[in-house]
Amino acid sequence: MERRTFLKNTGLLTGGLLLNHNLSAMQPAGNPVKIAVIGCGDRGTGIMNILNGMPEQFRITAVCDVLDFRLAAAQKLSKTGPLKAYTDYRKLLDDQTVEAIIVAVPLYLHYPVAADVIRSGKHLYLEKTMTYTIEQALELVSLMKGRGSQVLQVGHQYRYSPLYYRVKEMINKGYLGKVTQVDCRWDRNGNWRRPVPDPALERAINWRMYKEYSGGLAAELLSHQIDFINWAFDTHPQEFFATGGIDVFKDGRETYDNVQLMLRYPDLGLIGNFGAMCGNAHDGYLFKIKGTLGTVSLLTDQGMFYPEKKLLGEKGTVDGVTGATRIVWNKEGGTPILPEATKDGTWYAFNDFYQKIQRNELPDSNVFTGARTAISVHLANQALYGKKICNWDSGYQIDKG
């Protein structure tokens, strides 16, 4: 799917599709939520940039990072004067004025930091993948029990965009027919490293390269698509097959730079192919959901629907069709799912985080769905690094989701 094709088509289709997320209904009800960021790397500061554009919903009051230069860079993003800066997140949690916390630390720290935030009683926006291990995921589920007024939202932000809600609706309403395969990729042609100002900081900055801290490409990238499939179909994989290696960048990294997962969802008769690599960028982000009636092909902000060609032909008991300004099929026989590109998923995710805090409601990406995805990712990684077939254990206690 080419972005150019999208742009050409979306400009022309002014759109009878109504978005699930009715923006006019999203007017803030109360004061901005005072929010603090723990972990001011790329993701933490990226979120800060988005929140700067949402002053009626959020006011960033404090930042926390173990690296001084990161704290200084985060300070510079402040639109409301100097932020309180912490290097120890526990001290930040003692700050009674802070109402909500964003946790964007390396994966291995998600659980300990998140658990402390939950115990502090503050609302929590926890970056994906929710936890590093299965036990930690189950532990967070039980920690959240009885905390109905506390919001924990997991940062699978892409599925918060109206596009992904619409695709879920299309799947649930049967527009795609019986879906038996999904193809997902998240590729790049590059080493996936961040610049390191001081060699001593290599492991702190490039934590994604090391198994001790990170679940690698599966946890950092493919978890979004794994999570979407879990959520859209209300399921999780049962069997996990995987292969991979350090095939492109033999630079001392431990996490694989070439990964392919095959997940089996036997209740649906569905196979999920999830691949990521660092040695080719042609596909980039690819997400195709394939059913007997049609294919959905998604970018993060735009999507196309391709009815099966066979069906287009079957429609033809007539020689021509008359109708109001007709749908614009592109050259591959597709039509845009939404008339215009959506905003960054993070914007929608935080809009909803705000709403859920106001209403004390369970977010769509919550501790239960977060646990289901974290367990899926972890089992995939066990299959990948352990070179074995793994299975979902029915003993995992995720009550809801």
Next chain:
Amino acid sequence: MKKNLLPGTVLLVLLFCAFGRQEHFSRFELSGYAQGTTYSIVYYAPDSLVSQQQTDSLLQRFDRSVSLYQPNSLICRFNRSAKGIRVDEPIRVLIARVLQISHSTGGLVDPTVKPLVDAWGFGVVKPRHDPGKDEIKELLRNVGVDKIGLKGDFLYKTKPGVQLDLNGIAQGYSVDLLASLLERHHIYNYLVELGGELRVKGHKPGNEPFKVGIEGISGDDLNPAPMRKVIEPGDGAITTSGNYRKHHEAGGKQISHLMNPLTGYPLQNEMISVTVYARDAITADGYDNGFMAMGLQRTLAFLSNRKTMGAYIVYRKPNGVISDTVTAFFKGYQ
């Protein structure tokens, strides 16, 4: 008298030849992209007499005249001009026809509606807010067919702010142009469709009539509703105007992309869609938006004594129930 017999005889001979060879006709299909939508042509002929290159190039030429998406099209140059510009034949034909239709619909069809279309967010450039009362009043000063006219091949405007939008009729005319292209190449059994506007002539092998579906009105392109009706219109044109697909929200309610040029506001009446039959597509397409604006009763009255035009109308009854009706001269309806 004798002199005049010859062309008639030749025509008869040609017709006999055509029917005599009917069984050897093959089916040819062309399809492509134009005017931001798709087109498709089906014709039956002894050989592939017209190629896609020909139809594409005809439509590209046409776009260079009337497309609002091409900044250097003639129509865009007219819109930017202070007093008007020289125009080509297609625009002259379109203007002459649309002025005629405008008069006979009491101004409800109006090619100068563009400032309103833009202001309500259905133009090429989207505005930041919905227009207020005063803004609409101001815009209406540049709307009205009395503010444009043709002097030879010069299309003039009386005020610099007058702008044209021929989208309501141009698609129909381009279908006519495609039909003429086919006929120039001696193709007399065809169906031409562009963006849901059609021209039909002749029939399929075995005297089988061309069948035309009238689209369902769900407006959901991802899960289209079944056809509302299938008709066999015979020779002529079929076009549809409807507000079930192209609309958006303003002030908390859905607004139509069709404007009432007299009030400056989007149409708001019982009409959901009108499918018009006429001899050619410029006529059918030229009137269909006007019927949407007229509403059910006026449209039925307007068509009651016109034997060359008919309509199939889908509308909402006061109790909310969706209903349909058809006028006497809508062809091929069972």
